Amino acid sequence: MARMRFRQAVAAALADEMRADSSVVVFGEDVAVAQGPFKTSEGLLAEFGPLRVRDTPISEMGFTGMAVGAAATGLRPVIEIMFMEFLGVALDQLVTEGAKMRYLSHGQVSVPMTVRASVGAGAGFGAQHSQTLENWVAATPGLRVAVPSDPQTAYGLLRSAIRDDDPTIVMEPRVLYPERGEVVTGDEGIVPLGVARVVRPGNAATVVTLGQTTRVALRAAEEAGLDIEVIDLLTLVPWDRATVLDSVRRTGRLVVVEEAPWSGGWGEGIVSAVVSAAFGDLRAAPFRITTPDVPVPYAKDLETRYLPNVDEVARQVQEFLKTDAVPAPWWVREGVI
């Protein structure tokens, strides 16, 4: 157990896997000499050398494709996509080549590559460097998607992703990189893929979160004294249906708090699955607290309001628990549009 920042937990996971397995290599833009634009690869070049830790040109398509080829032939590459948006120019390689290679080889080829991408709003990076974009990758069979929410899960999910024999993308909420926490390292600190975590038990409603919305929901529960069960999905593909359904069957209410647009956000799938599987157990209609259907705005006040925040989550969940009616999103309630 050691106290460390989220970004240090990422570097620790990379180092531990590189020590355990000589086939693990790391490459991306500025990850070697500069030790990562977010300092998530500190110490790696010094310890593992330039064959295993490499700086790439600004060529996401090129180096993502190289990770596919390296993984298909026996390495376990971990690549860094500095901002999730940059995956746009490399999506072919991850979704159409890498994620299909096992299928199209009839099991002759495994592609154990890990893509790390920083995601999300809240740091003032503007509309082209602040999206989460889970839906770019969540509908591709063959590709796993994990989203850590604190230093421990940053460490543990990344280690699982590197060990996994399928391509996995780990989406790291950028605003969490400086956050500190106690981290269990070593094998005990590994967090399995596909398993959600009940981060706060409760009885009145099940609140499903992912990434940075986990701490938002937890603070809302604390500050407003809400008796809610907060479930941090941790893995979006495949998500842990059993844990969510067990909880909803007990609480009878579902709220999803997501940093994604209302239209097409990942929470649609959660609500749909819960309604289909546990309709009779629901005491009220499920609903989602999302971002509005707009690009991420820049001005600090706008960006802060764009994200589901503690006050908004507390207010909407309180109203929901009182009335069992679905609250309107803030932009409708306040008549902003």
Place this chain on the structure above:
Amino acid sequence: MSATTQATSIDRRQALVDDPMAQFARMVEIRDLEERVNVLFASGAIHGTTHLCLGQEALAVGLASVLRPTDVVTATYRGHGMALALGMSPESVLGEIMGKAEGSTGGVGGSMHLCDMSVGLLPTFAIVGGGLPVAAGAALTFQTRGEDGVGVAVVGDGAANIGAFHEALNLASVWRLPAVFVIDNNSYAEYSRINLTTPMEDLHLRASAYGMPGVKVDGMDVDAVIAAASDAVARARSGGGPTLIEAKTYRFAGHSRADAATYRPQEEVDEWRKRDPLIVTRRSIIAKGLADDAALDALDERVRADVAGIVARVQELPGPAMAAMFGHVWHDSPSVG
């Protein structure tokens, strides 16, 4: 893949080494199978589409004669010839084209996705240029492990205009990877002649932009291909970095099943037909005194009779079980054949 199939693929591959008669026979096999596939598609016996490599047999066989089965190759959706040349059996290739359970990927891949890792063929790429960075990734594996394998990408001239080409060649050169990039320049990117899409016809000249050697070779002449590929492969194996080879070829058929290629002047087709790789190779063998016309006619007939028998047998094979579509999506997918 059974052990027997693997042995057969490697045997078929090794048979080509330094044996002009075997190389001629393989070119005839490719020609004959492609012509029969064309007929099968036209008659409705196969669904979907297909992309024939008629006229481009010498490049495939020349490369296969130089590479080792442990080298890794990425090829394209126009890949039946590469697959056969590298050693895959006509049964497994045609079986896959016809969607049979006995096809190389159990019928889930089809004409554009052929794979046999026992001879280093990754699933062929149906996205133009997609295989370029992946082959560089295979080269990265060899370099990282200190092995003398080579990653080879074979693409068409159309791929020289997609971003993956630039990114893969740049990165492979910067890292001095053991890679060989081969452009099968048949002057047509799908339906468009090269002068309409590209400001130069000699694509090997682009190598200078990446600081690597660029070589032009007559792709209709298997001996010329072998000579150029031997140089490039030797350079890669000895740590000399990547090479770009441009093979001038011609596509005797249209782009795909749907394309009658009426946009090509008949004189152009006639001119290239005079340099049919089967004619060029025949002349070369006779000039070397290895066989006469009568012996080559007999060999040609024998190969075509074998292919005819295979086509008849494969047509009678059963399709995959419905459960086959669920196999090999994930590493822990159910084993369904």
